[in-house]
Amino acid sequence: MVAYGTEKPKTYQPRLVDERLHRLLQTFGAVEIRGTKWCGKSWTALAFGESVVHLDDPNVKALAEADPTLALQGAHPHVVDEWQEVPSTWDAARRAVDAAGGEHGLFILTGSSTPAKDAVTHSGAGRIARVDMSTMTLWERGLSTGAVSLSGLFEGSFEPSACDASLAPLADAICCGGWPALLGANAQTAAEVVDQYLDAMFEVSVPRKGGTSDMARRIVSSLARNVATAATLQTIAQDAALGDEAGAPATSTVTSYLDMLESMYVIESLHGWDAPVRAKSRLRTKPKRYFADSSIPAAALGMGPERLLSDGQTFGLLFESLCIHDLRAYAACMPGAHPGSLRYYGDSDGLEVDAIIELRDGRWAALEVKLGETKVPDGIRNIERLRQKVAANPAARNPKPAFSAVLTATSPFCRYDVEHDIYVFPITALKP
Known part of the structure; x- marks a missing residue:
């Protein structure tokens, strides 16, 4: 049974990735949702989140660039939306997961592009899982009978x-x-x-x-x-x-x-x-x-x-x-x-x-x-x-x-x- 968070949008329509995201949050300290812009990543992340920060907000971005740990403040799971706008938040999240000593479901990161390879120092292996998200299928759109x-x-x-x-x-x-x-x-x-x-x-x-x-x-x-x-x-x-x-x-x-x-x-x-x-x-x-x-x-x-x-x-x-x-x-x-x-x-x-x-x-x-x-x-x-x-x-x-x-x-x-x-x-x- 999928458990949603308090940040879930009122008009959220369940997506195919929900069950997988739910499982990964129970296994890893953080999960990144990847996919093209506008495919619904932010709403899906919010559906599972208890707090959120949007790094595509110029004011928030400037603060996070000065201190990446600011982007991680909030109730867990904490959503870091468009994390690639401040790539240093990736390493900050990875360190926070390590410091939590095996606690799961701390952060959900969303990204619609991959930052330069030299922008992060660690892959996040073992700490940050990745799930790919597509735009909606015919089944999700209600255009398939599912027979x-x-x-x-x-x-x-x-x-x-x-x-x-x-x-x-x-x-x-x-x-x-x-x-x-x-x-x-x-x-x-x-x-x-x-x-x-x-x-x-x-x-x-x-x-x-x-x-x-x-x-x-x-x-x-x-x-x-x-x-x-x-x-x-x-x-x-x-x-x-x-x-x-x-x-x-x-x-x-x-x-x-x-x-x-x-x-x-x-x-x-x-x-x-x-x-x-x-x-x-x-x-x-x-x-x-x-x-x-x-x-x-x-x-x-x-x-x-x-x-x-x-x-x-x-x-x-x-x-x-x-x-x-x-x-x-x-x-x-x-x-x-x-x-x-x-x-x-x-x-x-x-x-x-x-x-x-x-x-x-x-x-x-x-x-x-x-x-x-x-x-x-x-x-x-x-x-x-x-x-x-x-x-x-x-x-x-x-x-x-x-x-x-x-x-x-x-x-x-x-x-x-x-x-x-x-x-x-x-x-x-x-x-x-």
């Missing part, structure tokens, strides 16, 4: 059911995104807000980290165009050149901007998978890059729901982005999950499977993402090819998946395909 449980599939639990799934609501969901403050907003309002979010990032956050607004905009535009693909650094550099080959940024420059965007939790990498746990392909397969929320690439491409519905190819890529976002959040809630539990499969034969979920005990699942029912047979074929390859690999210690599934946008039923041993259901039926 299918991801955890249940791993345990063999599934009940067929009818679904009311269509493309138009998903187009709205993609463009509005999972921002808590935009729950119930229409697509036009959401687009204006996300545009402002991007402008603030380009004009304020990027220059703070030593980048230029113009180059960041170009690279984000390229990433949006190539979302859900393993685009090379050269491809991104050529896109950023805007047709001027001589003016293309060096790949080292592209890498620095990708690192910057990751440090601000704006983009996330999805790494490759192979069945042998020590397979070199896990390290050498190019990562796919996704945005922290599907509304970001939609805004970067200038696409609203109507335009998305008329462009099936782009819709498919942004739908995949939405599905990966939700699968990442759902997988993180599962017992036995680890930071690298969600991956994708791609090999030199051209076979690609969109999502692989692997647990610590070796169980794994393969999922393909397909926008419409007409593409389900393609997803089934890809999964069957993958299962055959894994079964034929003598180094695969667990050759058979716990389950396989095709995740769609419009399936009228949550069903089990007996012939192919594959589940088929829409993303709007899935929950953790």
